[in-house]
Structures are given as structure tokens and as C-alpha cells.
Amino acid sequence: MAATRLSGGAMVIAAQPRQVQNAIDSIWTTLAAIPDPEIPVISIVELGIVRDIEFDNGEVVVTVTPTYSGCPATEVIAAEIERALVACGLERFRVQIRLHPAWTTDWIAPAARERLRAFGIAPPGERAPQQTVDVSRLRRSSIATIACPRCGSSRTRELSRFGSTPCKAQYRCEDCLEPFDYFKPH
Amino acid sequence: MNRDEQLFDYLLRIADSDLVLAQRLGEWVGHGPVLEEDIALTNVGLDLLGQARLWYAYAGEVETRFAARGRCEDELALLRDASEFRNLLLVERPNGNYADTIARQFYFDVWHRLFLFQLSRSGDARVGEIAAKALKEVRYHVERSADWVIRLGDGTDESHAKMQAAVDELWMYTGEMFESDATDQALTIAGIGCDASALAHPWREQLSSILSEATLTLPTGAWMQSGGKRGVHTEQLGHLLAEMQWLQRAYPGAQW
Ligand SMILES: [Zn+2]
Numbered sequence: 003m004a005a006t007r008l009s010g011g012a013m014v015i016a017a018q019p020r021q022v023q024n025a026i027d028s029i030w031t032t033l034a035a036i037p038d039p040e041i042p043v044i045s046i047v048e049l050g051i052v053r054d055i056e057f058d059n060g061e062v063v064v065t066v067t068p069t070y071s072g073c074p075a076t077e078v079i080a081a082e083i084e085r086a087l088v089a090c091g092l093e094r095f096r097v098q099i100r101l102h103p104a105w106t107t108d109w110i111a112p113a114a115r116e117r118l119r120a121f122g123i124a125p126p127g128e129r130a131p132q133q134t135v136d137v138s139r140l141r142r143s144s145i146a147t148i149a150c151p152r153c154g155s156s157r158t159r160e161l162s163r164f165g166s167t168p169c170k171a172q173y174r175c176e177d178c179l180e181p182f183d184y185f186k187p188h
Numbered sequence: 189m190n191r192d193e194q195l196f197d198y199l200l201r202i203a204d205s206d207l208v209l210a211q212r213l214g215e216w217v218g219h220g221p222v223l224e225e226d227i228a229l230t231n232v233g234l235d236l237l238g239q240a241r242l243w244y245a246y247a248g249e250v251e252t253r254f255a256a257r258g259r260c261e262d263e264l265a266l267l268r269d270a271s272e273f274r275n276l277l278l279v280e281r282p283n284g285n286y287a288d289t290i291a292r293q294f295y296f297d298v299w300h301r302l303f304l305f306q307l308s309r310s311g312d313a314r315v316g317e318i319a320a321k322a323l324k325e326v327r328y329h330v331e332r333s334a335d336w337v338i339r340l341g342d343g344t345d346e347s348h349a350k351m352q353a354a355v356d357e358l359w360m361y362t363g364e365m366f367e368s369d370a371t372d373q374a375l376t377i378a379g380i381g382c383d384a385s386a387l388a389h390p391w392r393e394q395l396s397s398i399l400s401e402a403t404l405t406l407p408t409g410a411w412m413q414s415g416g417k418r419g420v421h422t423e424q425l426g427h428l429l430a431e432m433q434w435l436q437r438a439y440p441g442a443q444w
Contacts, residue, residue, distance in 0.1 A: 072238025102317035162224035163332050164231035
């Protein structure tokens, strides 16, 4: 029978389904408090990269799906998760990386999108394009209108497809004249 | 070579091309023509570096199936010599002027996307999932490259001349992408790899549509360079590796 210590010192006996579920819920809550290292107004859970938390023979397994292959934050995030689990008193755990299905901005929580906007980052559209289907076309068929996160104007212009982090593009508002980041649909 | 040795070699070809091109793009850091381009090139390089790491990690696992041990991604990237690299000759070409860098990237990106699309349907689940992830990133690369080819080609007389010279100059390094050797054929039959020669037609179609929009002429030369897949490289790769690998060579096992 696997036993795991959680925050508050309570022993959770992982053989009882309800207690296992409570323990898992408690870990979700803990991880939901970890901010994304590059966009601290949203948590790693809201970003949609924590895919699964489960017990495997008394060991907690946290499954993470990275955003972009080269995202330097991935290793920082894994270390943050481990630190949080240790702080909860957990001793047996591992963080595993899952590539499939690939991360998409569709997994970003709705509430987090509004917080991105308040932070000055235009959030991605509701649905990312299905780009894996048609490779016969090279270029974008149309460019979506991106509202300025500061003044709401739709008169905005793309400055560069690539911004300060791999997940963002650089835009400029033609009304308030401020530059802003746009979280690219992915 | 048995199947696993072939797969190992195949994975190195993909990873090495990603890594070498990422290193080339990294050479632009601080030298981009404008800040946005400096950032864009670095972002593309970072994507390719991340993809290279995923391929190397898998290659190291496959290596354990036929060798005493599998090398880690750092050993594969930083402790092999030029003759052991399997990258396309195209990606080791020097940066040149901005049109040269854009032409190299454009040729590579259009091919890369078609190639990854095929691999995303691989019978090897791991190959398929890495390719599917990389494919999403490469979409942005190819859009940007195509935009720049058009902007420079259909720009001033000078930018047009430089862009045309760049696509002409690099043309002879493109044939290798569509060569199918014994390894390619074996892995294609096994449903793991993709038929390199089948990519030639769609690649050329997409290329010619962008070049014509850019008012540029599609090169026609039939003679092509070859050798990267067999480890026969231009001297440029040696210089690149010397810079990329010196720290691990001078201080083996050094860590941040
Ligand atoms: Zn505005």
C-alpha cells in the first residue's frame, strides 16, 4: 500500500480511490500556483502544459507537454514543479515529458486569456489553425485582425512574426501607437 | 547495417541539419539588419535547436539497441567530428549577405515542412510525434522565409539582384534533399522514413510560385553537390564545428 505525505502533514493512503483523487486534486491546486516563468500573470496549469497528474505505485507522475521545442522555460518549469512537490512533502515523484498530442494555444484557459490582455499581451484566437492538414499552401490565406490590448483598436499591424519569446509576435497599434505582443495561435 | 543502425543514422541526418542551421542562425545574433530580424533569426534558430535535441535524444535511445551504450544529446552534438556529421551541405553554407541567408532558409524551410509532414505519419510513433510537433513550428519559418524572398526579390534593383544571385548560388546544394540512398529506401519500405525523391515535385512547385511572385527566375542547373548524408562535407563545416564544440573539447564534461 503506497503512502504519500501531502501538505499539512496528512498521510494519504493511495490505495483508497477517493483519497487518491483528493491527493491529485490537491497537487493540481499546488501546481496552479506556479506562474509561467516568462508570462507570470498566468500559471503553468492555465497555460495548458500540465497534462496529467496520476499515482503510479505510490509515485506521483506529473506529465508536461512543452509549448515550443526550443522553449528555454521548459526545464525551469520542470524544476519548479519538482520544487513545489518537495514543498508539499512528497518524496516519490517524477516529471515526464509528453510530446503527443502537441501543445496548442487552444489549451489556454479562458480566464487566462483575459489576464493576458490586461497584462498587455493580445491573447491567441479561440481556435488555432489546423496546419497539419494542408502543406500544399505556403502562405497565410488571410491575416486575422488582432485587437490592441491597450485601447481595443482593431487598426493594428504585424511588425514581426517573432517576438521576445517563441510563442509571441510583435505588433503595433496604429491608434495609440504602442507596440504590443501577440500570443500566436499555435 | 541493421534496422536500428539505419534509424540511428537517419535520426542523425535530421538532427544534424537542424543543429548546424541553428548554429548558423546564431551567428547573426547582434548582427541582424534590424532588431526584429535579429530576434526572428534567433527564434527560428531556437526552434531548430529544440527540434535537434528531441531527435538526438531519440537517436541516443536507439543507439542503446545496437551499441554498448547510447550517447546523450551533448555527446552527439559536441563530440563528433565533421566526417561523422550527416547534415545537408546546404545548411553549412556560410551566412553571406542577408539575401544568402534568406535563400538558404527558404530552400530548407520549404523542404523541411514537406519532409516533416511525411514523417508525422511515420509508423514509428516517436518519429511521428517529434515531427508533428516540429511541423507546427516550421509553418512560421516557411511563411517568414517566403515573405522575405518576395520582399527582397520584388524590391529595389539592388535587392532583386542580390536575391537572384543568392538563389542561383545555393541552387547546387538543393539536390541532396531529394536523394534517396540505401538508408532512405530501407526506412521508407519499413514505413518509418519518407521517400526523399517524392518531395522534389511539391518542393519545386511551391518554390516556383514564390519565386515568380518575387519576380525571380527559378534556377535550372542540373548539376548538384552531394555528400552530406555520407559525412563528406565542405571545409565550412569544420570551421563551424570548431567554434561550436571548442568548449566541450577544451573542458570535457563542463556544465553551466
Ligand atoms: Zn492601441
